[in-house]
Amino acid sequence: MSVGNRGAEPSIAVVGSGxxxxxxxxxxxxxxxxxxxxxxxAEGVGGVWRDNTxxxxxxDAPSHLYSYSFEPKPDWSRRFAEQPEILDYLRHCAVKYGILPHIRFGTEVVQAEYLPGSGRWSLHTADGERHEFDMLVAACGQLSNPAVPSLPGRDAFTGTAFHSARWDHDHDLRxxxxxxxxxxxxxxxxxPLIARDAAELTIFQIETHWISRKPDRVYPRWRHALNRRVPLAQKLSRLGVFLWFELLLNPALIAPRGRALLSAHIRAMCRFALRSVRDRGLRDRLRPRYEPGCKRILTSSEYYATLNRPNVRVVDSPITEMTPDGLRTADGEHHPVDTVIWATGFRSQDFVAPMRVVGLHGQELNAAWKDGARAYLGxxxxxxxxxxxxxGPNTNVGSGSIVHMLESQAAYIVQAARLLADGxxxxxxxxxVLDEFDAAAQRRLSTSxxxxxxxxxxxxxxDRRNTNNWPGSMTGYRRRTRRLDPSDYRLERRHRSPSPT
Structure with missing residues (x-):
């Protein structure tokens, strides 16, 4: 489909290539x-799959669903693809669809400011350049900025320390x-992988998690051949996974009704996995006291077994400070270590960080979100x-594939670009419109x-406001975003006065 009848084609800036x-x-x-x-x-595409090595x-979403619907990959090596294969898939898509010539690598946008007179965005990059565009899209993701706790004495630690999302491959952990x-x-x-060669491995458990076995498997060659010769086979596999999330798991996370049965099922699966920990006392320390699904349900067939190793231990007491040669916990114990690996997640509320976004009347986006991030349809x-x-806010899926949500958003934003092309x-x-949407979303999330x-x-x-999750199904989001309704927006046409609101 072409852009259609238009004057000048709008210029569009997209920040991020995940x-x-x-x-x-x-x-x-x-x-x-x-x-x-x-x-x-960065110097390559991939976003979180480029950074997390x-x-x-x-x-932890099946490969056939965690991929673009318009670009199926018939030869996924396994049911849950690993990082190198997902990154290769994204590189393949960028090449196949001619995206690479449009990407400016090694260029960080540090500030974006809206210019009311021209209706354009002024972008400032870290190297001092300035660019103007008709539209700005922040595709930074929710999991792009690592979170590292600010502990007393952190700068005094003389060993090696790095975040899991910035893995130091030059450092030998053996x-x-x-x-x-x-x-x-x-x-x-x-x-499970680094414990094999460590002299000692101490896991400082911040919170307990529901962990079930991972139903992973390697796909045989005949499956690859079947997917190529009969594409419907792969589509049916994708559909089956999609329906599992949509019809069974997702409703139980959002709606109070029916949650008890699924919760019992998940508890049974996770407790079965937990039985592989031989130490009864440790099993009790690992068992969550909250409802399954409240946090992300993790999957691993090796983690619990690793805790049985004689060189591995789990510490529950909170870390109070770092010393030159270790960590001290609230119980007063000092833990000598050579290397600290921060597996502390991301600053998930920083949807555009570190970019500074300034809109109308000089208002910064972070200031607009002082009471919590919110956006119409995210x-x-x-x-x-x-x-x-x-x-963006409230578009994460507690079960399913974020790629489905992103395809919905891309189609919606393309419609916005067409409006700019039409004058x-x-x-x-x-x-x-935003207030009504946000209030409805928070009402539904309040019982999730x-x-x-x-x-x-x-x-x-x-403030315990749910700023991340979508309060519905993937299908429901696709339906809400299928058509951009111009009446939801205050439109200003070129050389015309603003439309009434």
Whole structure:
């Protein structure tokens, strides 16, 4: 489909080249747009799958669903693809769909400022350059900025320390005393691999998690051949996984009804996995006291077994300070270590960090979000015309594939670009539309397991407002974003006065 009848084609800036940025770039190009630029601070595409290269890094959503619907990969090596294969897939998509010429690698956008007179965005890069665009899209993702706790004495530590998302592959861990701070999604993947060669490995457990066995398997060659010769086979596999999330798991996370049965099923699976820990006392310390699904349910078939190793131990007492040669915990014990690996997740509320975004009347986006991040359909914010987010507030899925959500957002943003191509100077979501959407979303989230399950998680901000999760199904989000309704926006046409709101 072409852009259609228009005057000047709008120029579009996309910040980030992960699944969000590449997917949008493909959507724009397929729609006939050519005046778009993807700004990428690194030297390659891939986003979180480029940055997270820790041992064992893999996706916990099945490969056939965790990929673009328009670009199936018939030869996924296994049911849950590992980081190198997912990164290769993204590189393949960028090459196949002609996106690479549109990407400016090694260019970090540090500030973006809206210019009301022209209806354009002024972008400032770290190297001192300035660029103007008609539309700005932040495709930075929710899991791009590592979180490292500010502990007393951190600068005094004389050993090696790095975050799991910035893995130091030049540092040899063999024979070392290693501290892993955190026990979440990344830790359960890399701990079993590094424990084999460590002299001592101490896991500082921040919170307990529900962990089930990972139903992973290698796909045989005949499956690859079948997928190529009979594409419907792969589509049916994708559909089956999609329906499992949509019809069974997702409703139980969001709606109170029916949650008890699924909760019992998940508890049984996770407790079965936990039985592989031989120490009864440790089993009790690992068992969560909150409802399954309140936090992300983790999957690993090796983590619990690793805790049986004589060189591995789990510490529950909180870390109070770092010393030159170790960590001290609240119980007064000092733990000598050579290397600290921060498995402490990401600053999930920083949807555009470290970019500074300034909209109408000099208002910064962070100031607009002082009471919690919110955006209409997770994409549009009042006071910030011609600006859209991908994987923004309340678009994370507690079960399913974020790629499905990103495809929905890309299609919606392409419609916004068409409005600019048809003579619209600026479009700004109406305040009442955003307020109504946000209130409805928070009402529905208030009864979800994420808000009522008895835990603290990265889904909630400091005021326990759920700023991350979508309060519905993937299908429901696709339906809500299928058509951009111009009446939801305050439109200003070129050489015309603003439309009534």
């Amino acid at each position: 699944f969000s940025g590449i997917g949008l770039a493909i959507g724009l190009r397929e729609a006939g747009f050519t005046a778009f630029t993807v700004f990428e601070k 820790y041992p064992g890094a893999a996706c 024979g070392e005393r290693i501290a892993v701070v955190g026990n979440g999604a990344s830790a359960v993947q890399f701990v 994409m549009a914010v009042t006071g910030f015309p011609n600006f859209f987010l991908m994987y 619209v100077k600026s479009l700004e979501v109406r305040a009442d 397991v994420w808000n009522r399950g008895g835990c603290d998680s990265w889904y909630l901000d400091g």
